[in-house]
Amino acid sequence: xxxxxxxxxxxxxKEARSWLEANTPKQKLPSFDTKExxxxxxxxxxxxxxxxxxxxxxxxxxxxxxxxxLEWLIFEEEYYRAGAPGRVNQNGIFLLGPxxxxxxxxxxxxxxxxxxxxxxxxWAQGWSEPNAGSxxxxxxxxxxxxxxxxxxxxQKTWASxxxxxxxxxxxxxxxxxxxxxxxxxxxxxxxxxPGITVRPIEKLNNKKAxxxxxxxxxxxxxxxxxxxxxxxxxxxxxxxxxxRGLMLRSPARFQDTARKLVxxxxxxxxxxxxxxxxxxxxVAKCWMDAEAYTLNTYQTVSRLxxxxxxxxxxxxxxxxxxxxxxxxxxxxxRLLGYRAELLPGSPxxxxxxxxxxxxxxxxxxxxxxxxxxxxxxxxxERILGMPRK
Amino acid sequence: xxxxxxxxxxxxxETARDFLQGExxxxxxxxxxxxxxxxxxxxxxxxxxxxxPGLLVPEEHxxxxxxxxxxxxxxxxxxxxxxxxxxxxxxxxxxxxLLECGHEALAAEWLPKIAAGEALVAVAQPTSPLVPEAEVxxxxxxxxxxxxxxxxxxxxxxTPQKSNDxxxxxxxxxxxxxxxxxxxxGADADRLEAAALDRGALACAAQQLGACDQLIAMSVxxxxxxxxxxxxxxxxxxxKHQVADVKVKLEYARSLVERAAHSxxxxxxxxxxxxxxxKIAAGEAxxxxxxxxLQVHGALGYTWEQDLHVWMRRAWTLDLAWGExxxxxxxxxxxxxxxxxxxxxxxxxxxxxxxx
Numbered sequence: 001x002x003x004x005x006x007x008x009x010x011x012x013x014k015e016a017r018s019w020l021e022a023n024t025p026k027q028k029l030p031s032f033d034t035k036e037x038x039x040x041x042x043x044x045x046x047x048x049x050x051x052x053x054x055x056x057x058x059x060x061x062x063x064x065x066x067x068x069x070l071e072w073l074i075f076e077e078e079y080y081r082a083g084a085p086g087r088v089n090q091n092g093i094f095l096l097g098p099x100x101x102x103x104x105x106x107x108x109x110x111x112x113x114x115x116x117x118x119x120x121x122x123w124a125q126g127w128s129e130p131n132a133g134s135x136x137x138x139x140x141x142x143x144x145x146x147x148x149x150x151x152x153x154x155q156k157t158w159a160s161x162x163x164x165x166x167x168x169x170x171x172x173x174x175x176x177x178x179x180x181x182x183x184x185x186x187x188x189x190x191x192x193x194p195g196i197t198v199r200p201i202e203k204l205n206n207k208k209a210x211x212x213x214x215x216x217x218x219x220x221x222x223x224x225x226x227x228x229x230x231x232x233x234x235x236x237x238x239x240x241x242x243x244r245g246l247m248l249r250s251p252a253r254f255q256d257t258a259r260k261l262v263x264x265x266x267x268x269x270x271x272x273x274x275x276x277x278x279x280x281x282x283v284a285k286c287w288m289d290a291e292a293y294t295l296n297t298y299q300t301v302s303r304l305x306x307x308x309x310x311x312x313x314x315x316x317x318x319x320x321x322x323x324x325x326x327x328x329x330x331x332x333x334r335l336l337g338y339r340a341e342l343l344p345g346s347p348x349x350x351x352x353x354x355x356x357x358x359x360x361x362x363x364x365x366x367x368x369x370x371x372x373x374x375x376x377x378x379x380x381e382r383i384l385g386m387p388r389k
Numbered sequence: 390x391x392x393x394x395x396x397x398x399x400x401x402x403e404t405a406r407d408f409l410q411g412e413x414x415x416x417x418x419x420x421x422x423x424x425x426x427x428x429x430x431x432x433x434x435x436x437x438x439x440x441x442p443g444l445l446v447p448e449e450h451x452x453x454x455x456x457x458x459x460x461x462x463x464x465x466x467x468x469x470x471x472x473x474x475x476x477x478x479x480x481x482x483x484x485x486x487l488l489e490c491g492h493e494a495l496a497a498e499w500l501p502k503i504a505a506g507e508a509l510v511a512v513a514q515p516t517s518p519l520v521p522e523a524e525v526x527x528x529x530x531x532x533x534x535x536x537x538x539x540x541x542x543x544x545x546x547x548t549p550q551k552s553n554d555x556x557x558x559x560x561x562x563x564x565x566x567x568x569x570x571x572x573x574x575g576a577d578a579d580r581l582e583a584a585a586l587d588r589g590a591l592a593c594a595a596q597q598l599g600a601c602d603q604l605i606a607m608s609v610x611x612x613x614x615x616x617x618x619x620x621x622x623x624x625x626x627x628x629k630h631q632v633a634d635v636k637v638k639l640e641y642a643r644s645l646v647e648r649a650a651h652s653x654x655x656x657x658x659x660x661x662x663x664x665x666x667x668k669i670a671a672g673e674a675x676x677x678x679x680x681x682x683l684q685v686h687g688a689l690g691y692t693w694e695q696d697l698h699v700w701m702r703r704a705w706t707l708d709l710a711w712g713e714x715x716x717x718x719x720x721x722x723x724x725x726x727x728x729x730x731x732x733x734x735x736x737x738x739x740x741x742x743x744x745x
Contacts, residue, residue, distance in 0.1 A: 001456050003651050003737075009390060011737070058409050068391055077738050167725045255738065262725055269726070288645075288666045294737050295392070295631035302392040316637050373626070379628035379636055384609050387624040 003298075005074070012067070013074050015061030018182040019051055020082035032088040033209035038122075039165040041088035047117035055093060055117045057356050058101070063117025069301045080256035091161055092116040094247035096169050096188075099239040112188065113275060124215060126156040126170025126189070127236070132372050136171075137180040137233070141215060143172035143187055150174070150187060152195075152215040162211030163200035166191055171232040171238075184232035189223040195219070205360050206315065239311040243369045244318035248303075250283070254321060257328050257358070258290035261335075264353075268335045279334060286328045293320055297309035314381040315375035322365030324371060329359035394462065394480040402462035408439050409470035415696045417675070418471050422555040428474060428525045429511075433535075437506025441476065445484040449501035461595045461650035468599025468707075471699050474557030475522040476508050479709075481592035482585050483510035486530060487509075490572045495539060499528060513562070514589065515582045516712045523547050523560040530585075536574035539665060540564050554702035569693055578686050587664040587710075589711035594646045594664075594671035600700045601639045603672070604678035607697060608632050608685050615687075624670055628685050634723035635678045648737070659735035662724050665717035672714045675704035 005013070029044065032039035042311060048054045049063060057072040058064020065071075065226040087093065097116055100108055115121040132138040141154025156170055168189045175183030195218035200208035227235035242248070265283045269275050296317070304310070332355040340356065342349035366372040380386040394402075404744050408549060412435060418644055421427050438440060444460050446452020453459075461479060487496045487510075502508035511526035523529060529540045544566040552559050573581050609632065614624030622628050649667035652660045679701040683690045690697045708714055723729040 001393060001395075001647075001651055003648065005390050009640070027572040074738075081739075129562065172495060253739075255736075263396075266726055280722050280726065281718050284718060284725055285669075287725055288669065288721065290739055291644050292641040292670060295648050296641055298390070298392045298737070299644055299647075302390075313640070316640050320641055373630070375570060376633040379633035380623075384605065384632060384636060385613075385665050386609055386629050386632065387613050387621045389620060389624050 009070065009074060012071050013078060016053065016075050016078040016080070019053060020078055020084055023047060023051060024082045024084045029085045031207060032086060032128070033163075033203070033205070033207035034163075035164060038088060041085055042119045042122065043085070044085050045089060049118040054119075055097070058097065058113070058117060062101075062113035063290060067245075069080045070298075073252070073297065073301060074249050076250040076252040077255070080140040080252040089116065089119045089122045090248065091125045091165075091169075092119075092167075095125070095239050095243045096123055098242045098247065099235060100226065102238055103235055107223070108188075108226065116239045121166045121347060122164065124159045124162040124165035124168045124191070124213075126159050126162075128158045129154065131155055134371050136236075136370075137184075139171055139173055139184060141170075141172050142176055143174045143185055143220070145174065145222065146219075149219040150185075150222060151188070151224070152189065152218040152220060154215050155347065156213045156215075157211075158201070158368075159211045159213050161209065162191075162198060162213055163209050168213060169226070171236050174229055174232075181233040184236075184378070186231050186232035186235040186252065187220060189218070189220050189228055189304060190224075190358055191318070193218045193220060202313060202365070207355065210296070216269075244314035244375070246304075246310060246314070246317070249321045249325075251290070251297045253322055254290040254328070257325070258287045260353070261286055261328050261332055264332055264335050264355075273337060275335065279331065282331050283325075283335075286324065286331060288292040289320070289324045289330075293317075293324060296320075312378055315370075315378040317385070318369055319366075319372050319375050319379075322362075322369075325362040325365050326359075329355055333359055394458070394647075397460055398462055401459055402466060402669075405438060405463045405466040406469070406578050407440065408436075409466055409472060413470045415471065415699055418473055418556060418699055419696075421473050424526050427556065427558050428522075431465040433474060433509075434506045436474070437504065440504075442480045442506050443484070443500075443504025444480055445488075445490070446500045446504040448623055449497065450497070452500065452634045456645075456654040457481075457591065457650045458539040458654050458672075461591065461647065462593045464595030465602070466603075468596030469603045471556065471600065471603070471703050473558075475511070475525065477589055477592045477596075478522050478526070479503060479508075479510045479514045480617070482588045483528075483530060485588060486512065486581055486585050489584065490537070491577075492539075492572055494570065500529075502515045512585055512589070513537040514711055515586050516716055517709075518561050519550060519559040519675055520562045521710065522558055523562050524549060524558055526628040529562065529564075531562060531571070531584065532578070533564070535578060536566065536571045537578045538564070538570040539572050539680060540570055552706060554590070556703065557701075557706050583661065587653055590664050590717070591666045593651050594642075594667040594708045595676035597671035597704065598639065598643055598646055600703050601635065601642075601675045601705065602698070602734055604675075604682040604700050604704070605632060605639065607700070608682045609653055609690075612685050622685070622740070631681045631685065635674065635681050638670070638677055640672040642674040645670045662721055662735045665712070665720045668712060668717045669721065670716055672708040676708060677703040677744050 006379045032038050033043040052065050055064035056067045056075045057069050060066040143150040143152045168191055171184045172187055174185035195216045197214040199212045201210050202208050261283055339349055339352050344352055381388055419454045440453045443452030444455050448454040478638050508527045511520050512520045512530045512534050513520050527542045529545050531538050531540055545562050547560045547562050612628055613621050615622050629716045646667040649663040652663040686697055689695050689699055
């Protein structure tokens, strides 16, 4: 155990910091939940890619930097420190990318990863269906082979980034006689395929960013099948591991929020405004939990670098970060007092920052990537060995 | 940057676990409740054979020459077994204190005896008038005014205090300070005492992890067997989710405890804050484990006969030792909000530091 950075890691941090200081947009980009913001974020991704920082832990041949996961954590810390824009292609680069790296064919890696790294192609997730949410194995959308194509019919919903994305990944039932986890195939679908209709859904934040996707005899070439036919569930579980366990929510995000929360607390106390006494410990606990999350992630990364894998413990992670995120934003709103409901820019709002927006975003955390109830079942059954029935 | 234990360290942990499973079953813990001292010299002699009392004692004094990163894994096992012996004051706190106090003769006299399992040491807690293990200790390290004293057994007036956990042997202690027994004064005494507090708190936090592990295991076992409505009660989500929540708390507390061990072993500038976070988080996990385990055991868990309360009581009392949670919370909050520690000196990554 050695919890100090090597000179090489320090040098990398410095390099990332100076690049980000020089290149991070001075003005905040419009939300990537709008068409305009979506394109502005793609432009930023292009710049990041040209600077060699788009995909720090990916091999150079796929548009990455060829660094390891520890350097990725360092980069993420610097990224949040710089206040750089959100990653518009996060479904692709953090979830699908690592999965393609693990189970994709050489052709698929060459075809998809570089364009993903540069965000030339932005990805949406297509997991949920109207009748397959927490019960994911109840997927009904079909992908039936016809020569060298799959013919896809059915509906996906809550497709994150679905409104503007170019591609969608998800599971489809390729064996119409199958049930539950069997007979599912993981397929990569171009959203401009004839027969596909994308209908944006307005989110709680009043922006149309996720979508319902309808498939009506949409024909997708068989070479877009990821992993084995009928083994889509296993591929999806690998993706879910990355999502819940490591890459989607790097600790830097929560460290950054925790630091801002501490600043907000100090500022509010200094202003003489009333601060409920118990918030002192609540804020300190948030900071401590962000620290614990960071440490736990460094442990996971150390384990992965030593040859380990991400397993069911990803569910512990998902519960911890999603509930911490909600707690931190709730606490910030309590510190803001009467101003907590005011939108930024309202004359009486003052410097309310983005806490309200962040709160609304945080509320989705315990729902997406598998609800926290499902995660608790996984912990109880698969980690602790409690009876399923 | 590498946040892993080595294979040797894991082997040490397994050795301790196997040893305690054999030598310290719960019947042994309960039997000790009935004895006069509550302590077993026979057990301690065997414990010394596998090196635990002298784990931090340098090899030239007959110990294993290891550090807190090694010890923390053993302390987890001590908590899992609910062992009631003076591991914390003697092995975790007194050994480094004797090494760091600058009295080589004192260290040379006591460290080999500690490593051999022939001497027990009690150390006063700066956060409480209660001195654990004072009655059985051969040497007591006590504070009077601005100075610390090493007081031999028999020269201190010991008043036993009964704990809610029959395994805890507590006492208040009075003594007449003698200049010849003074080992440090002023800033030196404060420094030694602060280090002692951090080491004691770390060792308790590690035990809380072990106790929490054990309470979860007992709950899983019981709810997997106990049937109501024709099915194991552990199949109900209302039960599962409570236990899962404890597991989440436990694993994030573990990260804080393991980091604190590194901070203590390296004596980093963030040591005290890191220890406080470890103690707070491990305490929360263990206390929640106690409440949850009792709930899922139902009325059976509410009996003296069921072993659950052995670990429940341990969770309750460890929370109070070497700085209760409120004390550690305040130390953390002071660092965060009143700048009692420079911001750049704590927080795991530079992202947290104001200088970052």
